[in-house]
Amino acid sequence: MALEALHACTDRTRELSTLSVGQRYRVRLACLLGAWHDILLLDEPSNHLDADGLAFLTDRLRGHGGGVALVSHDRALLRDVAREFLDLDPTQDGRPRAYAGGYEAWQDGRRRDRERWIQDYEEQQAEHRRLTVAVDQARDRLSTGWRPAKGTGKHQRQSRAPGVVQALNREREALEAHRITVPEPPLSLRWPALATRPGSALVRVRDVTVAGRLTGPVTLDVDGGDRLLITGENGSGKSTLLSVLADALIPTSGTVHHLAGARVAMVAQEVPSWPGEFTARQVYEQHVGRLTVRGAVPERDLVPLGATGLLDREAMRTPVARMSLGQQRRLDLALRLATRPHLIIFDEPTNHLSSMLVDELTTALLGTPAAVIVATHDRQLLADLAPWPRLHLTRG
Ligand SMILES: Nc1ncnc2c1ncn2[C@@H]1O[C@H](COP(=O)(O)OP(=O)(O)OP(=O)(O)O)[C@@H](O)[C@H]1O
Numbered sequence: 001m002a003l004e005a006l007h008a009c010t011d012r013t014r015e016l017s018t019l020s021v022g023q024r025y026r027v028r029l030a031c032l033l034g035a036w037h038d039i040l041l042l043d044e045p046s047n048h049l050d051a052d053g054l055a056f057l058t059d060r061l062r063g064h065g066g067g068v069a070l071v072s073h074d075r076a077l078l079r080d081v082a083r084e085f086l087d088l089d090p091t092q093d094g095r096p097r098a099y100a101g102g103y104e105a106w107q108d109g110r111r112r113d114r115e116r117w118i119q120d121y122e123e124q125q126a127e128h129r130r131l132t133v134a135v136d137q138a139r140d141r142l143s144t145g146w147r148p149a150k151g152t153g154k155h156q157r158q159s160r161a162p163g164v165v166q167a168l169n170r171e172r173e174a175l176e177a178h179r180i181t182v183p184e185p186p187l188s189l190r191w192p193a194l195a196t197r198p199g200s201a202l203v204r205v206r207d208v209t210v211a212g213r214l215t216g217p218v219t220l221d222v223d224g225g226d227r228l229l230i231t232g233e234n235g236s237g238k239s240t241l242l243s244v245l246a247d248a249l250i251p252t253s254g255t256v257h258h259l260a261g262a263r264v265a266m267v268a269q270e271v272p273s274w275p276g277e278f279t280a281r282q283v284y285e286q287h288v289g290r291l292t293v294r295g296a297v298p299e300r301d302l303v304p305l306g307a308t309g310l311l312d313r314e315a316m317r318t319p320v321a322r323m324s325l326g327q328q329r330r331l332d333l334a335l336r337l338a339t340r341p342h343l344i345i346f347d348e349p350t351n352h353l354s355s356m357l358v359d360e361l362t363t364a365l366l367g368t369p370a371a372v373i374v375a376t377h378d379r380q381l382l383a384d385l386a387p388w389p390r391l392h393l394t395r396g
């Protein structure tokens, strides 16, 4: 029943590995929603679902008589179904925050908390700097600054020096007593300056099809600075077409031409598998090492890992196997940005990224001079990118 309602693959003999990512998720979700449970615990249930699947899921959750605990980055889904929010993102005091009153109340409360955190952090750092300077000045006065006037009696010299020593001790104590209690607030995305190649056809696609995966035929040109939104139901061939555009898949028929020297990067639907014991920094170094060896990118053009604001120092030192999926996606995005691509392709960029980062990413995509192609089912992102030209794929 639920398999049909979700338009999931009903062929029980089909191997899961031959289904698209979204098709696999539908089968899994159908198994859960098909049984009537009192309490539903759902971890990112809307990832990879298309419009029909999302509508079915939203209806089921809204109509559910029992309790629902939902972990999701899907801003439209949260808006539609969530009444209370438990936010586990880092906070100033390290404790989780609960917000009542729906999506808007959560966003407002969160923004206020974040602003207070930044303000408290900056004030405390400024006070710490002020005290450090005061100690330095007192030390200077002791060693060089203060000299008794010539002819001053020996007795007087001795009696004034202890005052300076006392002042230094006072400043030192004040500095030692000043505790840094406010942790550094989380970073926000720093989108690098990307280059544009105006007017030049970065990628030229003619009558492309991929047997069993993309019916097409698709014909399109991607010029410098272009925008394109690719939509279509699960299994319609969006990821397949993006792989063709990124030069990662050879089409069965038709032609693809990439402009010589054009840098194309793709943030794929699922993160690649990196050696689990590698830290983010090692993954980055290996990645850019490979590219610079091939001469694909001049070394001076590389965007350093720490410059994107995607991973903090702690995360950069963490082995990949111990990173959350969200952190792995952030690393993947940092790797793609490292090469300052002329064309950047996003396949379902909102999956596993926090809503705040998705908001920042959306602003960056709207403003960047590079060409951008996005395939997404995310209703909020579709609304935000509504003015972009669209290519809608259908299963043929
Ligand atoms: N590696 C593969 N081998 C064979 N068939 C595949 C492979 N990957 C995908 N397919 C099939 O190709 C078709 C298109 O898959 P693709 O992943 O491009 O769809 P999609 O539009 O990106 O779907 P989704 O919205 O679920 O991400 C689907 O029918 C899928 O079952």
Ligand SMILES: [Mg+2]
Pocket (backbone or CB within 6 Å): 020, 021, 022, 238, 239, 240, 269, 347
């Ligand atoms: Mg896909």
